[in-house]
Amino acid sequence: MYLAFCVWEENLPVNENAELAEKRLLQEYKKxxxxxxxxxxxxxxxxxxxxxxxxxxxxxxxxxxxxxxxxxxxxxxxxxxxxxxxxxxxxxxxxxxxxxxxxxxxxxxxxxxxxxxxxxxxxxxxxxxxxxxxxxxxxxxxxxxxxxxxxxxxxxxxxxxxxxxxxxxxxxxxxxxxxxxxxxxxxxxxxxxxxxxxxxxxxxxxxxxxxxDAIWSKGRYDKRVTSEEEEKQRKEMKNKFTPLTKSQHEQLNNQVKTRTDLYDLLRTEISNSCFVLCQEKRRIKAPKADIPDSVIKIADEMKSSNTDKHVAMDKFVDKLTLSIERRDNLKKATLEQSNSQTWKEHRKGRVTASIFQRVSSRVETLRKNEEADPSALVETVLGQKETKQTVAM
Incomplete structure (x- = not known):
């Protein structure tokens, strides 16, 4: 028999405290x-x-x-x-x-x-x-x-x-x-x-x-206690329940006819709904968004304009400044990243995170040695040289 209790008296050794607790506990139990x-x-x-x-x-x-x-x-x-x-x-x-x-x-x-x-x-x-x-x-x-x-x-x-x-x-x-x-x-x-x-x-x-597959329930006194088997049967009946008549149920099983009937109801009322578009196998062309030009395209325009070098540089910087609307358009157009051609074009000419360390290291090298060759890195920044794919990538 296990009896749980705790008694502690000051100024008594541990063994005497344990014995005293056991005696008092036994007395309480006998009462x-x-x-x-x-x-x-x-x-x-x-x-x-x-x-x-x-x-x-x-x-x-x-x-x-x-x-x-x-x-x-x-x-x-x-x-x-x-x-x-x-x-x-x-x-x-x-x-x-x-x-x-x-x-x-x-x-x-x-x-x-x-x-x-x-x-x-x-x-x-x-x-x-x-x-x-x-x-x-x-x-x-x-x-x-x-x-x-x-x-x-x-x-x-x-x-x-x-x-x-x-x-x-x-x-x-x-x-x-x-x-x-x-x-x-x-x-x-x-x-x-x-x-x-x-x-x-x-x-x-x-x-x-x-x-x-678990049966989730909370015990309540005012509800009859049910077995797990009864709960499973109730859950199965609930899943199988349908307000449809037998003929309606048979009609729904004919999926081709159901889709055709639904299409007839929706094609005039909601002509551009996803369901109607799928049935007619057509797409709605989204309006072309105002997406800014890439860095390379802007640079090429400045080169061919025969403008003074310093004026061309100022114009180049101005064209890189984007409004909030154009930034949002560019963000939406490049959500797919590497699967988006726009994303790839706009990376060219920019120092991205993946090559920032190389640029920083090459700048330090050029400060020490002005004759160092940066051409390979420039080609990478301009997108003229494909990045070597590694196993990790």
């Missing part, structure tokens, strides 16, 4: 078993007399949502319902049951003369499903000839907060029993068989799957 002067045996020490769900689900006490509300400190049933739907922690307690983290529930009558019984189970940690399960027990009043029992008197869980008896794992056990009572699984049918009731497997099966 949970003394109920109205009646001492209930420790559920962890009882080795025989336990009955599983298949044999004894019909002997479970009648725990209702009102009993859970009282135990959890809620003033009314409406209050606990509101917390289930809106508070993450309380809602998570219900999802422990719905997700089958609460395993098979066992019942022990304590003794024939006692008005109390013990329910115990194991609960899988939601954040670490392969870790050791938590041990949970609750002590509840039995049903009798005078009326239903179901009063939750005491509870314990081996998790860190389990000594309080109101952790999510305890609540998950209570919701499992309450669901069995609510759905009639604890009562015998006219055929002397129990109502349909699934016993959770001992170990959860969590296999990876594609997100598209």
């Amino acid at each position: 949970k078993l003394v109920l109205d002067g009646d001492v209930v045996p420790d559920p962890f020490s009882i080795s025989s007399g336990w009955k599983g769900e298949k044999a004894a689900v019909n002997t479970w006490p009648s725990i209702y949502i009102t009993d859970i509300a009282t135990y959890l400190g809620c003033s009314t049933t409406k209050d606990v319902m509101n917390r289930l739907l809106n508070e993450y922690k309380v809602g998570k307690a219900y999802r422990y049951f719905e997700s089958e983290w609460v395993k098979e529930v066992y019942i022990h009558d304590v003794r024939e003369s006692s008005d109390k019984c013990i329910l115990k189970t194991k609960v899988t940690p939601s954040q670490a499903i392969n870790n050791k399960c938590y041990d949970v027990w609750v002590i509840v009043t039995k049903d009798n000839v005078n009326g239903p029992g179901g009063e939750i008197i005491s509870a314990y869980c081996s998790c860190t907060a389990g000594m309080l008896g109101s952790c999510n794992h305890v609540a998950g056990l209570l919701f499992r029993v309450e669901h069995a009572v609510k759905t009639g699984a604890t009562k015998k049918s006219s055929t002397s068989k129990l109502s349909e009731w699934n016993v959770p497997k001992g170990k959860p099966s969590m296999k990876p799957k594609k997100a598209v």
Whole structure:
């Protein structure tokens, strides 16, 4: 048995602190078993007399949502319902049951003369499903000839907060029993068989799957718990649903006729829609944008103008200055970069990032030696020499 607690006294050695904590923890645990002067045996020490769900689900006490509300400190049933739907922690307690983290529930009558019984189970940690399960027990009043029992008197869980008896794992056990009572699984049918009731497997099966194949749902108390198979069937029916009649569905399957009918409807109303253009296999020619001339073309114009050298240089610089509209036109025309002939033409004569280091290095060389030959680099800048393609490129 694992008991989680923490006590620390000043001025005591570590070993004595540990012993003191263990003693106080044991005292707290024993107090949970003394109920109205009646001492209930420790559920962890009882080795025989336990009955599983298949044999004894019909002997479970009648725990209702009102009993859970009282135990959890809620003033009314409406209050606990509101917390289930809106508070993450309380809602998570219900999802422990719905997700089958609460395993098979066992019942022990304590003794024939006692008005109390013990329910115990194991609960899988939601954040670490392969870790050791938590041990949970609750002590509840039995049903009798005078009326239903179901009063939750005491509870314990081996998790860190389990000594309080109101952790999510305890609540998950209570919701499992309450669901069995609510759905009639604890009562015998006219055929002397129990109502349909699934016993959770001992170990959860969590296999990876594609997100598209996963069933996404959030547990809600006010909705019926459904199996994964039912959710799959519901999802499949939802995907297959169509408001079309049989004849309409058959018409849609004839894709050629459907396209022809749609074309007849749209060709006069929306003559330049993408669908109509595709059907008629035509294109709308976009207006020619005002794209500036390339550096090389401007330079050639200046050379052939027979203008004074200094005047030609000033004009050359002026023509390189672009308006915002022409810059945007050039940007749109060169979006495809190396796949665009305009992009290639406008790179010629410009010091681009890919050759900037070579230009910088050659300038330094020319400063040291004016006779150094820059012709190869000039040819590259002017686009007269193709860039050598490397493996990386």
